[in-house]
């Protein structure tokens with residue numbers, strides 16, 4: 001077994017999950033969460049069992065109740081709707097997504113055309129595009145480049161979703177630059193440290209693996225990308241599973257080396273369950289391959305911290 005590190009929870013997911021847990025402790029159940037707090041089935045089920053209610057839109061939240069916005073971020077109109085319904089909103093948007101929102105607002109104020117590289121329909125893309133819909137157009141990968149039209153080819157910038165494939169994004173940007181040589185780049189990388197670190201270590205192990213198993217949910221962009229990256233980097237097969245029991249023994253037939261990693265929204269106990277499952281099938285010799293040391297943490301949302309402090313002072 002080649003076990004990738006870093007894998008699993010990133011700082012933004014850790015913060016978002018803790019936000020729901022702390023809100024449940026502080027305000028009591030139920031706490032409403034708009035969209036899945038992070039894209040992981042197990043995390044959502046665990047929080048539901050503790051009293052979180054996941055909804056699609058603010059209209060499903062009773063007036064005056066507490067609603068948490070997910071790690072993927074929301075468009076400004078979602079805050080406005082929450083205010084109209086007198087909801088107490090707690091924003092668990094990852095600060096690295098918020099950074100992209102700031103960039104979008106700034107470039108829109110300067111009247112740039114913004115090419116947002118990302119996957120159509122993904123919540124993060126909807127939220128970022130909502131910051132400046134008149135200035136932003138979506139570029140969904142290299143094949144969408146030909147459809148791009150801009151007002152002034154000297155005033156164009158690209159931004160991206162945080163959880164894309166690093167290599168595919170570079171390809172998209174290269175194609176965009178062929179058409180728009182003066183295209184500007186974001187002030188700093190939009191693809192986040194967690195996404196790139198998890199892809200980097202998978203690239204290291206994949207060439208040696210007969211099969212790479214990625215623990216993560218189908219709607220988790222960064223998890224799906226890890227399977228693609230593993231295959232591109234030379235793994236003979238790659239599979240995404242939410243849970244150990246989804247592993248088909250046929251995938252392991254004839255395999256000598258199995259790689260294992262997990263997406264940024266996956267708690268490590270699910271990976272440990274996969275390790276135990278594979279050990280029972282003869283893959284008990286585990287080598288952890290580490291390519292980066294992650295220490296980043298984010299503090300809880302201000303509005304929640306303020307209430308936690310006030311509650312502590314009352315005790």
Ligand code: SF4
Nearest residue numbers: 010012013094162192
């Ligand atoms: S994957 Fe990156 S952008 Fe998304 S929550 Fe984690 S750190 Fe934030």
